Amino acid sequence: MKVADRTFPVSEDLWARARRLIPAGTQTLSKGPDQFVRGVTPKYLKRGSGSHVWDVDGNEYIDYPMALGPILLGYDYGPVNEAVIRQIKDGTTFTLMHPLEVEVAELLTSVIPCAEMVRFAKNGADVTSAAVKVARASTGREHIAYCGYHGCQDWYAVTTPRNKGIPAVLKDLMHQFEYNKIDTLEKVFAENPGKIAGVIMEVPGSDPEVDPATGLNFLQRVRDVAHRNGAVFILDEIVTGFRYSIGGAQKYYDVTPDLAAFGKGMANGFAISAIVGKKEFMKELDEVFFSMTYSGDTVGLAATKATINEILTKPVIEHIWEFGARLHSEVNAYASRLGVDFKIFGKPPRGGLMIKNARGEDDLILKSLFLQETVKRGILYGGPVFISFSHSAEDIKKTVEASCEAIEVLKKASESADPATFLEGEPVGVVFRQRN
Ligand SMILES: Cc1ncc(COP(=O)(O)O)c(C=O)c1O
Structure with a gap:
């Protein structure tokens, strides 16, 4: 595959200006330059179409972080954009409520198993935080058990x-437990009797293990221990919603939570999130303080309605599973044939890169090298590997080809005295968002 000679003068100029003006240089840490190989990766993207993006210097890439997950259907996706443009002409936000608040709430309750009532917000953190407040309000307790980000x-x-x-004092209220280790959650309850208000968890890349004794999967066991x-x-x-299935991971793994938080994926990149759940808990939001200027913003609501309509009427979920599985299996098979400890791990719609050195440790130099060799070949990988409805068979073929060539470079580098000498730019920093 051709290795393009890409240059980034416009990116570098913007970055120099950003560093003077913007603390941390970026609005979203996972999009910052230290998450990519500096020198060989652009810093700013300005356009997207389907699964492809263009940087500010005019270079084209097939994208895999897909804006960290929200772009489920594809960039510049016609039916969603058209619905949004129609809505913008009517108005984006008003003095009173808008009918879409009711319509989209009805739509969510029709597709998400636990959703009997709905409130909207903008970011994922808005609604995970609302869920924690509701749990505290409804139990009169303050401590939280958590697993994930x-x-x-x-x-x-x-x-x-x-x-x-x-305030450090908040840390005393938080208790971590580990995915697929139910004893770690039981220990949290045993050590904090009568204190835990809520158990919050995300479903990471791997399947919840099934307990042979009861036939229950880990999520079902967490629900039972919590109750x-x-x-x-x-x-x-936030990540699994509208991706594992139209009803999220709860439908896919047959577990009905009391409350759930949705965000990325629900509006194909327009800003909206939702807390949904059983009426007995959601009713707490009659009194819990959860009110923001843009919660009922009609743009996000119109985009959600159009996105869900696409998922309901087209094989969106089937596509991301099938194409994700093809990418994972072909690249992983090549790595194992070459004896390189490399894997696209996780479920087909939601993957990640795992690259280990000879000592079996996650290796940032080797990961950087993989990112470098693929971005030079026109593939923009990052932390997460998200497939969209717009990724085509041709995209996957090119990505497999570029990934296999990058894995060959990894092999050469691992066998050399110093793999870092293969790097043409600064390596990626530690990933903030921990894998679990
Ligand atoms: C599982 C999970 N929960 C919550 C969040 C927070 O969402 P946001 O960044 O939109 O506030 C994220 C973001 O990556 C996430 O992955």
């Missing part, structure tokens, strides 16, 4: 290394 709000961010500016202890079970579906 849930956004930048204080209650969760206090548990991360980026906890500057957050046995009087806690609210919250499923964070």
Whole structure:
């Protein structure tokens, strides 16, 4: 495959200006330059069409982070954009409520198993935080058991290394448990009797294990342990929603949470999120303070309605599963034939890159090398590997070809005295969002 000679003068100029004006340089940490190989990757994208994006210097790529997940159908996707443009002409936000609030709430309750009532917001963190507040309000307890990533709000961010500016006392309320290890959740309850208000978790790349004794999967067991202890079970579906199935991971894995948080994926890149759940818990939002200027923004609502209509009437979910499976299996088979410890892990609609060194450790130099060799071949990989409805058979073929060539470079580098000498730019930094 041809390795293009790409240059980034416009990107670099923008970045120089951003560093003077914008703390951290970026609005979203996972989109910042240190998550990519500096020197060989553009820093700014300005246009997208289907599964392809163009950087500010005019170079074209097949995209896999897909804006970190929201672009489920594709960039510049006709039916969603047309619905949004029609809505913009009528008005984006008003002095009173808008009918779409009711219509889209009805739509969500018709496709998401746990959704009896709905409230909207803008980011994932808005609604995971609302869910935690509701759990606390309905139980009169304050502590939370958590598993995975849930956004930048204080209650969760206090548990991360980026906890500057957050009262340390909040950390005492948070208790981590591990995916597929039910004893770690049972321990949290045993050590904090009568204190845990809610259990919040996301479903990471791998399947929940099934307990041979009961036939219940991990998510069902978490629900049962939470309920046995009087806690609210919250499923964070920010990533899995509208991706694993139209009803999210809860439908796919047959578990009905008390509350669930949706965001990315529901509006094909327009800003909207939703907390949904059982009426007995959602009713708490009659009194819990959850009110923002743009919660009923009609653009996000119109985009959600059009996106769900596409998922209901076209084989969107089937496509992302099938094309994701093809990408994972062909690239992984080549890596294992070459004896390189490389894997696109996870479920077909939601993957990630795992690259280990000879000591079996995650290796940022080798990961950087893979990102470098693929971006030079026109494939923009990053942390997550998301397939959209617009990724074509030709896209997957080109991506497999480029990935296999990059894996050959990984092999050469791993066998050399110093793999870092193969890098043409600065390696990626530590990924903020932990894999679990
Ligand atoms: C599982 C999960 N929950 C919550 C969030 C927070 O969403 P947002 O960044 O839209 O606030 C994310 C974001 O990546 C996520 O992956």
